[in-house]
Structures are given as structure tokens and as C-alpha cells.
Amino acid sequence: MADQQARPGEDKRPSEIPVIRWEEPPEGPVLILLDQTRLPSEEVELVCTDASALMEAIRALAVRGAPVLGIAGAYGVALAAARGFDVDEAAEALESARPTAVNLSVGVRRALAAYRDALTTTGDPTAAATAALAAAQALHREDAEASARMAAHGLALLDELMPGGGHRVLTHCNTGALVSGGEGTAFAVALAAHRAGRLRRLWVDETRPLLQGARLTAWEAARRGMAYTLLTDSAAGSLFAAGEVDAVLIGADRIAADGSVANKVGSYPLAVLARYHHVPFIVVAPVTTIDPDTPDGASIEVEQRPGFEVTEILTPQASAVGGGGGVPLAPLGTQAYNPAFDVTPPELVTAIVTEEGAVSPVTPQALAALSARARATPAA
Numbered sequence: 001m002a003d004q005q006a007r008p009g010e011d012k013r014p015s016e017i018p019v020i021r022w023e024e025p026p027e028g029p030v031l032i033l034l035d036q037t038r039l040p041s042e043e044v045e046l047v048c049t050d051a052s053a054l055m056e057a058i059r060a061l062a063v064r065g066a067p068v069l070g071i072a073g074a075y076g077v078a079l080a081a082a083r084g085f086d087v088d089e090a091a092e093a094l095e096s097a098r099p100t101a102v103n104l105s106v107g108v109r110r111a112l113a114a115y116r117d118a119l120t121t122t123g124d125p126t127a128a129a130t131a132a133l134a135a136a137q138a139l140h141r142e143d144a145e146a147s148a149r150m151a152a153h154g155l156a157l158l159d160e161l162m163p164g165g166g167h168r169v170l171t172h173c174n175t176g177a178l179v180s181g182g183e184g185t186a187f188a189v190a191l192a193a194h195r196a197g198r199l200r201r202l203w204v205d206e207t208r209p210l211l212q213g214a215r216l217t218a219w220e221a222a223r224r225g226m227a228y229t230l231l232t233d234s235a236a237g238s239l240f241a242a243g244e245v246d247a248v249l250i251g252a253d254r255i256a257a258d259g260s261v262a263n264k265v266g267s268y269p270l271a272v273l274a275r276y277h278h279v280p281f282i283v284v285a286p287v288t289t290i291d292p293d294t295p296d297g298a299s300i301e302v303e304q305r306p307g308f309e310v311t312e313i314l315t316p317q318a319s320a321v322g323g324g325g326g327v328p329l330a331p332l333g334t335q336a337y338n339p340a341f342d343v344t345p346p347e348l349v350t351a352i353v354t355e356e357g358a359v360s361p362v363t364p365q366a367l368a369a370l371s372a373r374a375r376a377t378p379a380a
């Protein structure tokens with residue numbers, strides 16, 4: 001098997017284009033995104049001038065991944081305020097763009113609260129717009145700091161579970177710098193292990209149907225000089241059976257109060273495989289992904305996506321929202337089942353790693369204590 005070998009010393013961010021950035025050209029403020037639907041073949045900027053454009057970008061997964069969705073949602077509220085649009089309408093539209101990732105709502109609501117508070121105290125829409133932007137920028141900074149802390153806690157857990165290093169880690173979907181204000185969540189742990197010389201192999205699930213693993217994680221791992229190997233999702237089982245996986249590291253889009261974890265579809269089968277083969281199944285996510293208002297896994301709304309994402313290979317020209325135009329993989333008219341996420345019950349989760357530390361076993365009480373600790377920790 002011709003695996004990619006580690007390239008010590010090479011350690012570059014995924015792109016020279018930031019994943020998300022706010023700019024204020026003379027014609028008015030804009031939110032600029034690195035269009036993730038065009039990666040890895042093209043590094044293209046997507047300029048959003050209003051919340052509607054940002055909502056479409058979120059729906060198309062041009063910007064994607066729970067933590068950065070929260071950052072984007074907050075900037076979207078600031079954009080609407082700065083450009084004089086109806087802020088409440090913009091907030092509602094942004095929150096509806098993708099229902100499973102709780103961070104989107106967290107970011108939108110944080111900027112909206114800042115806007116409303118400032119408008120109440122000053123009566124000045126400009127001051128309120130400034131407050132919304134400050135909230136988005138603070139969230140952006142905090143996420144970068146949280147990513148670094150998750151990486152450190154996650155590596156410490158890997159070393160504790162598997163003393164001696166040489167970790168062979170399997171990951172699913174994409175959880176690197178493309179989903180974060182920093183270096184990501186689960187991927188950031190693998191990157192920390194690589195930098196410490198303790199990552200023997202990163203197994204990268206391609207992650208059908210939108211191929212976040214093949215298109216994005218493999219690309220990030222290559223830029224970071226990591227030793228990685230791409231595999232089809234269906235090949236993961238044989239890797240476990242061959243004893244080639246020491247741990248599974250995945251992200252999360254929403255963690256219910258009971259510890260149920262919603263994440264990219266295909267995560268739950270990995271949890272079952274990990275349990276059967278006695279391999280740690282580790283979830284890495286910021287505390288803000290823990291949603292105390294969602295009691296259990298059955299309460300999590302799982303986003304259902306269009307069938308053409310399964311029945312077609314989407315070319316850069318084929319919109320991931322408009323649909324069609326891709327290369328058919330199935331007979332025309334084929335109906336497809338396409339949940340974007342699945343839910344893993346807490347009993348299959350070895351640990352949840354956050355910026356406040358790791359929780360294991362995963363219990364409602366431990367998660368509540370973690371959230372309380374985060375609230376008590378001063379923001380960056």
C-alpha cells in the first residue's frame with residue numbers, strides 16, 4: 001500500500017485564503033469565505049454582501065463544520081446590521097440554513113443579543129451594528145483558542161490510552177482548520193500528535209456523498225505534512241479487523257444533554273465497529289456544541305439533504321443547492337436516502353474532549369459540570 005509518508009518541517013495552513021474573514025471595502029462591509037465546495041482543485045473566494053447570500057453558502061456547504069458555522073452565523077448578523085437589513089429576519093434565515101449544527105444558532109444568537117443590547121442602551125443602530133461585529137470577532141478569537149486547548153487535551157488522552165506513541169487514528173469527514181477559527185477539532189488532535197512525533201498514521205474516511213474526507217481532510221493532511229491514507233467508508237471495517245486502528249477521532253455537530261452525539265453520517269457505524277474491536281471512540285468538540293436544551297439523541301433534528309448528492313458526482317459547476325448538472329451515478333429518477341448526520345448513543349462514546357478537558361464516561365452530570373466550568377472561565 002503506497003501510503004503518504006510524513007514530511008517533517010512542512011506544516012502549512014490549508015490555504016493562503018482564510019476560511020472566513022470580514023472586510024470593509026468602500027462599497028460596504030462583506031464576509032469573504034474560502035468556498036469549500038471548490039476544494040481541493042480550486043481555492044476560490046466567495047463574497048457575501050448580505051445574510052441571504054451567506055445562508056445560501058451555508059446550505060451549499062461552501063462554509064461548513066459546526067464551529068465555523070457559529071462564527072459565520074455571528075458575522076451574518078453583523079453584516080445585516082451593518083448594511084441596514086432587518087436583523088431579526090436575517091438571524092431567523094441564518095439559523096434555518098442547517099438545523100443540526102447547534103453552533104450555528106449559538107453564533108447567531110450571540111451576535112443578535114449583542115446587537116439588541118446595544119440598541120436598547122444607545123438607541124443607535126450604528127453602535128448596535130458595531131456591537132454585533134465585536135461579538136462575532138470575539139467568537140472567532142475564542143474558537144481559535146478553544147481549538148488549541150482541545151488539541152492539547154486530546155493528545156494527552158491519546159497518550160494516556162495508548163502509551164508509547166505511534167498512534168494510528170481514523171477520522172471521518174473534515175474537522176480541521178476549514179471548520180474552525182483555529183486548527184479544528186478532531187483533526188487538530190491528530191495534528192498535535194503529528195507535531196509531537198506520535199502520529200504513525202491518519203486513516204482518512206472519504207466520507208460519501210460530499211467527500212469531505214477525500215476533498216478536505218486529505219488536502220489539509222497533505223499541507224501539514226502528515227502521514228495519511230485515504231479509504232472508502234466501507235473499507236473502515238477491514239482496518240479495524242486487521243488491528244490497524246488505535247483510536248477513532250471525530251467531531252460533532254450537536255451533543256445532547258444525555259451525551260448522544262450527532263455527527264456526519266457514518267459516525268455511528270464507526271462507533272459500533274470501535275466498540276466491537278475495543279478501540280477508543282473519541283469525540284472532539286467545543287463546549288458550545290453541547291446543547292442542554294436537547295435532552296437526548298431522539299430529540300436531535302437530523303438534516304436530510306437532496307438525493308442528487310447521492311445519485312450524482314457533483315462537479316464544481318453543479319450547485320450543491322440548485323442540484324443537477326453532476327455526473328449521474330444512478331439511473332435518472334432514482335430516489336436516494338441522504339441524511340447528513342447520524343446519532344451515536346453515549347454508551348458507545350469513550351470520551352468527549354473539549355477545551356475544558358475530557359469527559360469519560362459520558363454522563364449528563366459530567367457534561368453539565370463541563371458546561372458550568374466553561375461558563376465560569378473568562379472569555380479570551
Ligand SMILES: CSC[C@H]1O[C@H](OP(=O)(O)O)[C@H](O)[C@@H]1O
Binds near residue numbers: 185
Ligand atoms: C467539528 S465540525 C465538523 C463537522 O461538521 C461536518 O458536517 P458538514 O460537513 O455537513 O458541515 C461533520 O459532521 C464534521 O464532524
